[in-house]
Amino acid sequence: MKHIDIYTDGSCRCNPGPGGWGAILVYKGIEKELCGGEKETTNNRMELTAVIKALQALKESCHITLTSDSKYVLDAITNGWAESWRAKGWRKADKSPALNPDLWEILLDEIKKHNITYVWVKGHAGHPYNERCDEMAQRESGKFLS
Numbered sequence: 001m002k003h004i005d006i007y008t009d010g011s012c013r014c015n016p017g018p019g020g021w022g023a024i025l026v027y028k029g030i031e032k033e034l035c036g037g038e039k040e041t042t043n044n045r046m047e048l049t050a051v052i053k054a055l056q057a058l059k060e061s062c063h064i065t066l067t068s069d070s071k072y073v074l075d076a077i078t079n080g081w082a083e084s085w086r087a088k089g090w091r092k093a094d095k096s097p098a099l100n101p102d103l104w105e106i107l108l109d110e111i112k113k114h115n116i117t118y119v120w121v122k123g124h125a126g127h128p129y130n131e132r133c134d135e136m137a138q139r140e141s142g143k144f145l146s
Helices: 043-056 071-078 081-087 102-109 128-142
Strands: 001-011 017-027 030-041 063-070 115-120
Touching: 001 043, 001 128, 017 043, 017 063, 017 128, 030 043, 030 102, 043 063, 043 071, 043 102, 043 128, 063 081, 063 128, 071 081, 081 102
Parallel strands: 001 063, 063 115
Antiparallel strands: 001 017, 017 030
């Protein structure tokens, strides 16, 4: 099974507002950058989208080390919260609606295809790949400013 390192970040100006996401996939020293954005979105939606787009770019099941600065994404996956929300009809433990169920649905299906190790890094703390992903996300969100 191939090992891929994936780095992701999302950004949103005026949350909600114009947003962007960036991802870098690294396989045997070769890097592939992916990025995009939306005119009206939230930071959490962009964080989710970055991970989804990175995973969707893979053509086969892989062992992945996924590095992100998003506690929202990583905690919901590693603590089983997102699976629980889905099982409860996209309701959280306190019965309030889970946010972004459309993206969580896609992400939960994508992660099942792979063997993933999750790594959290502090954002804006000098991690080279995280900083690059942030720059891509910022650039993409800037495309929607007047």
